[in-house]
Amino acid sequence: MGTILFNAFASLQQKLKDKNQEFANVTIQIPHDYTAADLIKDMALAPEDVEAVFINGTVKPFDSILHDGDRIALVPPGTPGPYRVFLGMKNKNNRSGN
């Protein structure tokens, strides 16, 4: 058990709004062994809606386990190219575990 701080960016905000979900600085309770992929599923988002998951400011694979106090942000496809590379979003094999 624990809590995380959740944010979603760009087009994901509208998607979550349409589902009456909060998307900015939301505190969420999470169970044990809960992954980023689980979070995406529980938000009723499709895996392809999300390109990258930041965990505490670093892009991590989707199958990473979340911990109490983590800061999570979901980024949809659409981040300007070089920054996808510079920030390590590209070639991260983000979907391993999906």
Added chain:
Amino acid sequence: MSKLLRINTKEKTYTFEEAGELAALGGRALTSKMILDEVPATCHPLSKSNKLVIAPGLLGGTPAFNSGRLSVGAKSPLTGGIKESNAGGLVAQKLAKMDIKAVVLEDKPEIDDAFSMLVIKKDSVEFLPADEYAGQGTNATINGLWDKYGKRTAVMCIGQAGEQRLTGASIQLADPKGHAGRACGRGGLGAVMGSKKIKAIVVDDTSADKVPVADPEAFKEANKKWGRLLKDHPVTGQGLPSFGTAILVNIVNEAGALPTKNFREGRFEFAQDISGERMVELINERGGVPTEGCHPGCVIRCSQVYHDKNGKYLTSGFEYETIWGFGSNLLVKDYDEIAMMDAICDDVGVDTIEMAGSLGVAMEGGLIQWGDGQAAIDLLNKIKTGDPLGKIIGNGAAFTGKALGVDRVPVVKNQTIPAYDPRAVKGVGVTYATSPMGADHTAGYSVTANILKVGGDVNPLKKENNIELSKNLQIATAAIDAAGLCLFVAFAVLDSDNGIQLIVDMINARYGLSLTPDDVIALGKSILENENEFNRRAGFTKKDDQLPSFFKDERLPPHNTTWDFTEEELQTAKVS
């Protein structure tokens, strides 16, 4: 026959000459080659020996999507090195239609001579007095010129900052609606134009033919695929049109790389208030335009029109770097104040990134208070009137640092470091340090993953792979600049196996050539070689390819990383 248009600003004469060998070049390839060959590297940038070279790219004037970008080159008054600055607007397409490869402003009048303006037509150039416009901002100048010459002409001009030859001065171009929102911002090229006493250039292509295309069928085919590539890609098809480059505010903040309070922290408490998402909300609430192009033929349309609280036009072409610079960099969280600073910069004709640096240093030095947006606005307004404080700010961050006795000055080669903290995005930092342009994000802004073998697992917080990454990005960027394509096309090209091939196909169809992608990459390399050679002759050494020492000495929260590349490591990122 492709022509060079040489204009002697002292004698007020002009000649059209055959472009000869230079006809094979365009955009940044052409401007940098001409500056290297014709401008003595050690000359004073405001002297008669400097030249201002204005060139469309290789695909300029053709129907190729996003090909209307203009390169302007000179020895930079800000960095003392070579400079190419790049913008949208209408000038590039019209020059290309008249088959003018480059306009070259040469020599200079006496310092107290009156300002002139130029009207460039297919076979003639008129020198006219610019008394009506001298002392005016860029918006009034463009409006006046459009009233006189019609809205089908292209205009580029300087504001009061360029007239005063301040080293932060930009050259502003009218966008398709006549707003002065497009800037050749970086490097103080507005001061070079000011030193030549040219207030404005009007380009009238009325009697010009279409750009000739050697193989129209092949061109059409390649361009169709090119358009589809740009439209289908999530970045150029959705991300940029929906949120502009400001989409990066939240993402870079999340990555802990959004420089805050003059590069003290990597996250800004109020990032969401200045995010792209918030900007779009405000634009929609107030009846602005969330997405538009900076020149006809742009299918990405990352630009926008931002209205004030009363629903009146305030600014356009509102970019991530500007929002960072006047926002988190200064601890300002009010969007309208940030937009107002952008509007002032466009009108007075100064580079927003450089002014962000100046204002950060001004806050550092206690001239105004952190977070005080109104005080920052007041300070920027002083540039217009020639007030000594305005002159200090308008000369950029390094000059302001000297004037105020501040040592925390975020510049490389005297040019302000933009919106990504190099300690948390190390690849960008390598580009800042080693680009011949001085700290410049667009210098390493593009690439194709496959052709350049960029990729692997890049960790933004570690050194590994980032040198190679930056080097390849710099090469590809130079090539895209030479084509006259908007750099944002790279966002789609990066992910596509045939992106570069399509660009090459269009160049081949236009000129009847048979280049390969390798030739284009070689062109990119040769541009950097020319630029590095100019800087060498101007006296630059590896000591100049460094970030300020506070990046090494201070850890950047939240990741608590420092800048840790050695002088030697950085040299390997350079094409020589």
